Amino acid sequence: MKQDIKDLIHTGLQTLVSQGQLELTELPEPQLDRTKDASHGDFATNVAMVLAKLARTKPRDLAQRLVEALPESPLVDKVEIAGPGFVNFFLAEGAHRSVVPQILTAGHAYGRSDIGAGKRVQVEFVSANPTGPLHVGHGRGAAYGAVVADLLAAVGFEVHREYYVNDAGRQMDILGTSVWLRYLELCGEELRFPSNGYKGDYVWDIAATLHREHGDAYRVEVEQVFADLPLDASIEGEPQDQAGDKEAHIDGLIAAAKRLLGDNRYRYVFELGLNTILDDIREDLSQFGIDYQEWYSERSLTESGAVNKAIERLRESGHIYEQKGALWFRSTDFGDEKDRVVVRDNGQSTYFASDIAYHMDKLERGFDRVIDIWGADHHGYIPRVKAALQALGDEADKLEVLLVQFAILYRGGEKAQMSTRSGEFVTLRELRKEVGRDAARFFYVMRRCEQHLDFDLDLAKSESSDNPVYYVQYAHARVCSVLRQAAEKGMIVDPTPGTTNLERLTEPHEEALLRTLIRYPEVVESAALKAEPHQVTQYLRELANDFHTYYNAHQFLVDDGVLRDARIKLILAVRQVLRNGLGLIGVSSPESM
């Protein structure tokens, strides 16, 4: 629809140029907007004002000439010039009604398009360290990333969803060591658990599995473990002057675990922790309606030599230097604040080095676009990753990083505090259990991603019209209910999506609904291209509102069979669009509530 009007304007402008009334070597893409006010028609363009200066005429005069040059179209009822030089388009009534058979014919496909032209897009999201269950902050990234991916797929991109698994590195060593220490406690050893260890209950669970299945096979005397270790930081109640360095302490414990257990046994404990948590994360996300094409292992990058290869490539192109025994990447050449270490003086490559290799690999896999969805706390990371891609000669523009701000939970008007340090935090699983999958998915994508999200738990649970999820779902259930009533009364619903009887849809409420239904494909396209799922939730609320208003104002199951048929076709179309829209954001469409 929108494109049809744009084509009309384009033709009109071409006519003016060929008549010599407008001197332009290149025609601009006409900007066409939905009007805010119905008295301004359906669409408005500002081309006359934009081109007035070039044409050296008054905007309104140019608008007049453009209107005269516009070709005839059955879609357009009338064209008006308004204000400083807007050209307003009023769509013909028939043009509105034709959307109903269009929706009923397309069904699930209504709103989908192929503007992505099969281009391959990789979307990486969540990628939380497998050191514990996902919490509510990850949940927002999960919901947002999933919808962005689904939206892109809906408009014709070939989407590859990926989770980057940080299965290497110090944090994972800390997890493995935490599990082992808890295991030792289960064996009856008494020890002081490190302040920097993972203290969540899930660590106990993993330790219990190890103890149950292997008895004392991994037991070592505690005295050996803690011998000659740097002191831990002081905990509450202890004198400050005995405080040590908690980082050095935990590193000492990791070294002790590796030494005392030996490679094989250490590896087993490490893997047990990793796999248990990763399985949990997989299941959690799957139950949240999110599935990936690939779980990409960070460790595989080191083992395959990809990290060394990436560093080597940077060295060859002269972007690496050595200082104090470490290898540095000169990222400042590409706009970063400071240079970054890729290999530490102890020979270990950094997390950043893995990230360079990973992103190099992404581009080598031939994606046309690569999208990373990160928590807002990682934003300082963007310049260095882009710098690395530039240094490698890859097109850094192919990488888009979308940042998701934190979600803050509110309960009873109060902030629901959470702290990862104590190991007591609200997990995504708990949230799903409390408010349900539908509400969680909807609430998470209701706001622009760069906006802090106030997640009102009470509202998400409430079964009232205040709750936008219920409001939209209820509209869907209501349509279903009407159809059930029709069946009970023996009224036959004609399923053929023809235009028959639709000319009976003349009420203002019906006009409003038709206008909203027509907009849906534009909303999906815009939401997809701008990565803004909230446009969909916003739209769904509007559509539901239009429907509820209509429902209250008019009876659908009227005696007049022709009118009844028209109205049923209209609400069938509404139901289809509600279903399509809810499906896009991963929310169910209940038949009854």
Next chain:
RNA sequence: GCCCUCGUAGCUCAGUUGGAUAGAGCAAUCGCCUCCUAAGCGAUAGGUCACAGGUUCGAAUCCUGUCGAGGGCACCA
């Protein structure tokens, strides 16, 4: 200190990349069930778009500065 994001109705947020009289939902006030689900609908009221300059036909939107909120500035991951 430097960098990033943000500041719109009492609250939570939209605002179609610079367009017409800045819009919703809560909360407030007043109405609507003999009727397909009142888990709904209508109406009223609510604004110096943080502040001050600038850019132009035109600014909530772009630029500069100030104030305020959050985040980032490791040989951590």
